[in-house]
Amino acid sequence: MTSEEIVVSLDEVRKEFGDTTALGGVSMRIRAGEAVAVTGPSGCGKSTLLNMIAGLDRPTAGTVTVRGEDLGRLTETGLALFRRRHLGMIFQFFNLLDDLPALDNVALAGQLTGASARQSRIRALELLGELGVAARRDSYPAALSGGERQRVAVARALMNRPALLLADEPTGALDSRSGEDVMQMLLDLNHSGQTLLIVTHDPRLAARCGRIVEMTDGRVSRERTPERAA
């Protein structure tokens, strides 16, 4: 892996919802192996930014390039195929499928890329084991604690060995202990090479990442590299 490879590249990305300007022209680059934290007050456009990178929504203006692919040129189907192969996503409220047990929730992502159900289950179980929730493999999301749910969600995001892991307030719905566990887990993943983009409004969590992008009112107001992580 070349650490110089640019995974994400944003150029003057704007996003408007009616009268509201959620993003007012954002440019940034993320290199392979980086752990980037996006912080800022609520409503400053963090989630919108993440959605742009994930191809879940399209910018009003500007270009989003991920792994050399200009997302603006992709059709909806093209975006879906791109997402399943190159991206992993984690949400504040987990967004697991309530109707599937933990293991199947994780395995589903593998099946999407064409892996057999058997192969997918084996890898899913492996991931659940690595994240310490293998014992809950047959539980439905409703029966899991918040921390457990987020671990399952992380396992699901890692299923297809994504080039980029996107996390939107991954600790926001967790108590401080579980939040700390999940955060540590994500950083461990980064140490073993996983490119990471975390949205958080918690400056202490942000401080543990390699680079911090601070946003205000839909713009990048400051970028810095914390001492400790550098």
Next chain:
Amino acid sequence: MSAVGTAARSIVRRRKVQTFVIALVVLFSTLTVVIALALLVAASAPFDRAFAAQLGAHAIVTFDRAQVSGTQLEQTSGRPGTVAAGPFDAVVLEVPEDFLWRTAGPLVVVGRPGPGGPVDRLDLVSGRWATAPGEIVVNYPAGGGRPADLLGVPITATGAPTLTVVGFATSMSGSADAWVAPAQMAALHPTARQMLFRFSAASTDAQVAAGVDRATAGLPPGAITATQSYLTGKRAFAAMADSYLPIITVFGLLGLVVSVVIVGNVVSGAVVSGYRRIGVLKALGFTSRQVIAVYLAMIATPALAGCLLGAVSGALVAPAILKIAFAGIHTGTAVIAVPAWVPVLCALGMLVLVVLAALVPAVRAGRLSAARAITAGSAPRAGRGLRAQRYLAGLPIPRPVSLGLGQLVTRPGRAALTAVVIVLGVATATLSTGLTSTMVAFAGLDHGDGVPVVDVVVGSPGNQHAVPERTDKQIEELLYAVPGADTVTARALRQVRLLGHPQPIYVNFYRGDTSADAEQIVAGRMAAAPDEVVTGPSFLTQHGVAVGDRIILELGGRRVPVTITGELIGSSPEAVDATWALLDRLAPGTPAVDYTVTLTPGADAAAYARSAAAAEPGIMVAARGPGNAATTTIVTFAAVFTVLLGAVAALGVFNTVLLTTRERRRELGMLKAIGMTPRQVVTLTVTSVTALGALSGLLAIPAGIAAHRLIVDHVGVVAFPESMKAVWHAPQLAALAVAGVLIAVLGALAPARAAARLTVGEVLHTE
């Protein structure tokens, strides 16, 4: 298994109520449609097929022998668009005694060299064709059996040599009652000549009439004595099934509509309540197509099961219903069966329909933007119904109640879907209970309101029973003398010629108490004078006559003009009812063939039957059971369908409300967070549903009543009197309305209470 399969299967497994409702609704609808279609097909297709196979005659034209010669008629052959057979000599013989299975009366005999030819190719059912003098072939009307043991029976007609039956043949055209060799005809003194025609275009009455005009152009005016169109026979064939068709078609259509709306509703409900799930699937990398596939696959499993089970049970049930529907109809060589393609087509058609119904919400799900689905969830659009909400909030009613009403305003789409299901459910229940009531009243006609009735049939060679020693009058006296008798009605039956029509008709002559018949009059009045008759709607339409018209009856050379004074609720398309006085004019001395004895209330019908039978071995006596087979069937049918359609409608309502309420769990939790008590949460939910249920009921009940009226007014062979159409009573309607609301409340209550019991933490946790 593929990702789509896994996702779809997980939803099916976890949404058992939904899955079950879809399967049940589809099963029932398929069953209804199979029966309806089987009847429709059986009512016309077998006749058409058998008729086509025989090259049946589109028109049978009878000419006066004195006015037109055989040579003149031969010249009519070969005209463009026309295929002709004949001329054949014809005569109407009078048979004074019952013979074979037929009653005494006229017998149309035609001289034909053989059963084949270019038109009306007869099927020889048994025996052989008549070739020598003294031989006759008789038209065998009922399909199936082979009457071999009746060969060799002699027939003695007035003024004719004795003829021996050498064969039985079937004519789908109904060209004659019997055939002899042409050489035999001279001895029978023919009076008419018969021509059989096929036309290139003959699908309407007008086309057949035009064909006859073309074929007979240039012949002496007044030479034609009778013309018979095959359409008359075809209609008679379908008449019995026709009486079921409007009702069965309605049930079939209802089943279809109910299933499409409820399946559409259930699926769109699943889509709406699964908003977030769709967002998650998309974030994972499901394409729009795959999301659509997940939702289609989710309903495909129960829909497939429902279609298969429905088609199989329909294929099993339909033949029994057909058998009853066609009992007593001259089916000729037509085979009454359910073709295999009927259930197959219904199953496939229903599957396509269900998939189409599911496609709309599924495509909507596929198009949903992932970001919106995840973040916005199913929140109502901002600002919608804000003013209505504010207004309601200002009303002097408890806040949970006004909030509940407000929900109808903020989510009009969801409210409309729920309302559609409730309206459909209540209207269906109203319509089906109404139809059942009408049919029950109709069936009740025959067995006079609980008064015991005994049927007495006089023994004869025709029914293979001992012939009585007593005369007609003596039997009547005996029946009055046996303890328990109240009134005795005697009936005689004769076949009589109807002038201007080649086919003879039946006349029932009644003596004694005819008050039971009087109850069946729907228009005009009972026959009272000797020159008056009454008949049913199918006789009127098939012979092109109306109440008030005069027709001329002829029997044994006696002609009596009679007036149709009234219309009966229903009767055979070939029969009229008259008084005994008319019999005295047409055929004096004819004895009764059966008697109907009404007993005094509370008398033991079985005991009466035993005593009467012991006193006279020449009669068959039986206490009458409730209703007749056909009406019993349709009443059972209507009742079963009412229960099933009602259950399906109830399930649909229940399911819709359940989904709506479950979807709002988080919202309800939030209301608790701001201080609402669990009781208030339940009140709120139930209020919105009750309002919706009541509103829908108000729409649905008049709709159901209107539909019922539409149907009972258009049943071809039964003219229901007003008393049978007005089946509605206030308490019954109120019960229906309450039922609609109750079902809706029941559907809302369970999830509302579950939501009310959750602590706020749990609600937020589960999200």
